[in-house]
Amino acid sequence: MLNADLPWLQAPLAQALARARSHALLVQGPAGVGQLELAVKLAQSWLCEDRAEGQPACGHCASCRLFASGTHPDFQLLLPEALDASARESLGLPFEEAEAPKAGKAKPSREIKVEAVRNLLSFAQATSARGKAKVVVIFPAEALNGVAANALLKTLEEPAGLLRFVLASHDSAGLLPTIRSRCQPLPLALPERSAALAWLSAKGVADAGGLLDATGGRPQQALQWFNDGLTDAAWQALPKRVARGEVAALSDWAPARVIDALQRLCHDLVRRAHGQPGQFFAAASLPSPKRPGPLLSWEAELRRAARHAEHPLNAGLWIEALVAQARSAITAAAR
Ligand SMILES: [Zn+2]
Missing domain, CATH: 1.20.272 (Zinc Finger, Delta Prime; domain 3)
Known part of the structure; x- marks a missing residue:
């Protein structure tokens, strides 16, 4: 089951659907407020085959069902190795259990490497399987290392056919200017305190106000801290x-x-x-x-x-x- 519905993202999602002019968007803002979820909901909406103009994904058409099961042929989610399992798990998408680190084996990388971008480029060149769109979500975009970012540039500038990109970043200053300039910016601010508190208490966080302040108003981070035992x-x-x-x-x-x-x-x-x-x-x-x-x-x-x-x-x-x-x-x- 897809788990990307954060209550405070409804308005930003509607705005993004209405304002998206470019085939490449850059969701930017602080960490812990749902950038990945917003990017994924945008992707699902563009691929949805039964939504009214300007509305978010319907959630029940054939495309939405494929999307929720993590098997949509026109969707690619690009994450650094170190984040892959945990991010997919929190989105409710299928994931492979991260292997326990073996002696002599390198730790999972925090970077998005050029091999991953090269695999993406063959997806980018293929025809859309369902004919509606093709969407690539990259998170966090600042994890693209220099070589990977350069390999992506041309496709980002002139994507073939129905391809669209959503990059999400909590450190957009860390992105190559050439990447930034090819994307339409989509700022995502801290959520309203009341919405964040309601969400946290629905998740079972006791005395959520203190932990929300502790994280500077970032509800996902407050939930993480709480789940870690704080x-x-x-x-x-x-x-x-x-x-x-x-x-x-x-x-x-x-x-x-x-x-x-x-x-x-x-x-x-x-x-x-x-x-x-x-x-x-x-x-x-x-x-x-x-x-x-x-x-x-x-x-x-x-x-x-x-x-x-x-x-x-x-x-x-x-x-x-x-x-x-x-x-x-x-x-x-x-x-
Ligand atoms: Zn749908």
Whole structure:
């Protein structure tokens, strides 16, 4: 079953269907708000054989059924290897279980490589099987490496026959300008808070407001964090535990998430030191710094640490050092 219906995408989807002039669209905006889902719904709609002009996919014609079963002959979804299974699973499309990494075997790539684009080009040249359209969705477009992007350019500029592209990106600045300039931009903003909260509570997220704020208003990311075991209570307790130097507050977390959480905390404390409210933590959860200086040095140290967050040699020692650094910055800023 296709699972791409996010309630806040209805209006952007209708607008996209009405405004799409180009055969290549670029959905762009922050991560965690449904860019892939919007791209996929656009594709399904263009392929649908029983919809009124300007309406989204009907959901029940032969084409929509093929699409939902993941076997539509005129649709291609291009994802980096590392994302392939999880993205298809979350869309409700068939996927192959990712293999457990074997010794000596390279980790699944986070890039979209030129081989994948070459396979796509033969799809691009073939005639449409059902005669309505052919659609390629590429996500995230910034994962196209340089060679792959260059291999795509000509087809993107002059697609044969009924071919259309939807690229989706949360870092469109990271795209080759030649790719960007061939696409009609389609900005996707953060959803309305009420729509995001309703969706999160329907998914069983308790105290969704705190986690939604923690992610800067990105509901898919809030759901991900919740499913990974993070609660609002644990998130709100974090600033004071870190200020006390409690390593256990972060020791179960993946390195990238540790850095991300500390960066959000530092960001909020700098705002507080300037007399502004925090963005990611509730006011009652944050210590009250008196001056920003030590926090700004800490911010720079966190940026440096973020560059090595993928593979710390000893994760335990690494987190201990980060918490000690956080504690001394917060203590110094309180004086
Ligand atoms: Zn249909």
